Amino acid sequence: MTTLVGEPHIGYQADDPRVVPPLPDAPSGDTAAVRIDRVSKVFSGRRGKVAALDNVSLSVTPGEFVCLLGASGCGKSTLLNLISELDSPTDGTVTTAGRPALMFQESALFPWLTAGQNIALALKYAGVPRKQTKARIEELLDLVRLSGHSDRRIHELSGGQRQRVALARALGQDSRVLLMDEPFAALDAITRDVMHDELTRVWKATGNSIVFVTHNVREAVRLGQRVVLLSSRPGRVVRDWKVDIKGPRTIEHPEVGALAAEITVRLREEIASHARP
Amino acid sequence: MPALDDSVISRDEVEREDTAAVGAGLDALEEPDRIREPWWRKLGSSIVPPLLALVVVLVIWEVVYLLGVKPEVMLPSPAAVFDELLRLLQGGQAWETIRTSLSRGLVGFAMAIVAAVPIGLAIARFNWLRTSVGPLLSGLQSMPSVAWVPLAILWFQISPAMIYMVVLLGAVPSIANGLTAGIDQVPPLYSRVGHVLGLGWWGQARHVLLPASLPGFLAGLRQGWAFSWRSLMAAELIVTSSKLGFGLGQLMNQGRDMSDAPLLYSGLILIFVVGVGVELIMFRPLERAILDARGLAAKKR
Numbered sequence: 333m334t335t336l337v338g339e340p341h342i343g344y345q346a347d348d349p350r351v352v353p354p355l356p357d358a359p360s361g362d363t364a365a366v367r368i369d370r371v372s373k374v375f376s377g378r379r380g381k382v383a384a385l386d387n388v389s390l391s392v393t394p395g396e397f398v399c400l401l402g403a404s405g406c407g408k409s410t411l412l413n414l415i416s417e418l419d420s421p422t423d424g425t426v427t428t429a430g431r432p433a434l435m436f437q438e439s440a441l442f443p444w445l446t447a448g449q450n451i452a453l454a455l456k457y458a459g460v461p462r463k464q465t466k467a468r469i470e471e472l473l474d475l476v477r478l479s480g481h482s483d484r485r486i487h488e489l490s491g492g493q494r495q496r497v498a499l500a501r502a503l504g505q506d507s508r509v510l511l512m513d514e515p516f517a518a519l520d521a522i523t524r525d526v527m528h529d530e531l532t533r534v535w536k537a538t539g540n541s542i543v544f545v546t547h548n549v550r551e552a553v554r555l556g557q558r559v560v561l562l563s564s565r566p567g568r569v570v571r572d573w574k575v576d577i578k579g580p581r582t583i584e585h586p587e588v589g590a591l592a593a594e595i596t597v598r599l600r601e602e603i604a605s606h607a608r609p
Numbered sequence: 610m611p612a613l614d615d616s617v618i619s620r621d622e623v624e625r626e627d628t629a630a631v632g633a634g635l636d637a638l639e640e641p642d643r644i645r646e647p648w649w650r651k652l653g654s655s656i657v658p659p660l661l662a663l664v665v666v667l668v669i670w671e672v673v674y675l676l677g678v679k680p681e682v683m684l685p686s687p688a689a690v691f692d693e694l695l696r697l698l699q700g701g702q703a704w705e706t707i708r709t710s711l712s713r714g715l716v717g718f719a720m721a722i723v724a725a726v727p728i729g730l731a732i733a734r735f736n737w738l739r740t741s742v743g744p745l746l747s748g749l750q751s752m753p754s755v756a757w758v759p760l761a762i763l764w765f766q767i768s769p770a771m772i773y774m775v776v777l778l779g780a781v782p783s784i785a786n787g788l789t790a791g792i793d794q795v796p797p798l799y800s801r802v803g804h805v806l807g808l809g810w811w812g813q814a815r816h817v818l819l820p821a822s823l824p825g826f827l828a829g830l831r832q833g834w835a836f837s838w839r840s841l842m843a844a845e846l847i848v849t850s851s852k853l854g855f856g857l858g859q860l861m862n863q864g865r866d867m868s869d870a871p872l873l874y875s876g877l878i879l880i881f882v883v884g885v886g887v888e889l890i891m892f893r894p895l896e897r898a899i900l901d902a903r904g905l906a907a908k909k910r
Binding site for chain 1: 625628629631632633635636639640798799801802804805806807808812816817820821823899902903904905
């Protein structure tokens, strides 16, 4: 199967939500935490070329929490790889304020190290002086409510605890941007619910920008200030919702449900358009 | 550096009151048991069964001996072999022979590690080497070490070099294969994490690749030791010469030549004990430490 890259979009048609205007040229003193400018990514495989991302533009301001939403094949993970410089775009530019931290669906903690040593490794490469390491580890573990768990082995921790240590390790990198690739997808619903609260609290406490990839609409609305829906094969920005819900936001919140319903309709349309006749 | 100060936001704006309590409850419910077995029970469960098996073997031996199935020159009584062992140990002859063989085995093993590590690394790294040399190396693993002895004698005559050649050919393939397998088993996710954390190639090697491949490498080392020891005994049994000193193989040959069954049986027992002893003293604790830390130790059902 060969998928060709779509024609580049030249003009901006306001009535077509699929077409995203190119970002204005970065002004001097650009403050975006992440700026993705007209990025395309094509993978060349044995069966021809596959466009994973097509002309995606997205900007994340400092301290902003953005959720990327999409079905399989929308290139969410490709986008994160581009932002974290694990891969480079075929076309367009990605600029980030410093090297971003990245969290995965699996905790990806090193099992031969203790929880504290895992964090210490991140601190070491973030240039934290050795003398401050111990105090900083405790500080980070405290932030994810795991005080006193520094000497625990990874297999001695529960799934939720592992993701919290992974979060602490990511925060230990001391970057202004935190990328999260479906970090709670493997957790049970109750633990995930608690993790949502914890992540929101940590985000407010640290003031980091977060780009959170998920395929769970409610999760996206529960967490994000913005929810960006991506199309599949190739990934394009379909629509961008601003989540404006006052007060404590839970997954059961009626406004969360209402917006999630609206986004789900759009997501289902997008998925249905891929059905083969 | 981001502020880690909770006071900048009011908590109630972000979370429900019971979040901390629910989280703590989940932790308590989900945390795996940390109950440790008392050391004496652990020791008992790992030492008593093999000892029992040993006693059973000795009893069967004694019974077969008493039944007189085989003449005494072929099957001496356990007591006679025990006396012979005691004599060898007290006379110091046993220690001397063990020292000769063991030092040779360990030196050969060390040489095998030195030779095998670059080979294993290269095979893991270069695909063309893997497809070309890999199968050859696996094939070598199934070669009986004894088969190398005539060739080794042809090359090095009767000398320690000849023995080391046999030991190396026996042990190197296992160790190299173990290392390659260990590296292959490293999840690609770990290297991605390393990259995200900002590790360079040296950092990746030191902090990710090396520790992650350690369990597989250790398995290769263990097998490599077994092969070293076997190859050494094969070489010692076939070649007896004053140039080679007097090892366990030569001790058994002496028993055969003099039709001294207790001496021959003593030699067998010593070879077994040294092989198992090295395994228990060198590899078991290492393996325990490496696997326990990763939570990979075999769990009892």
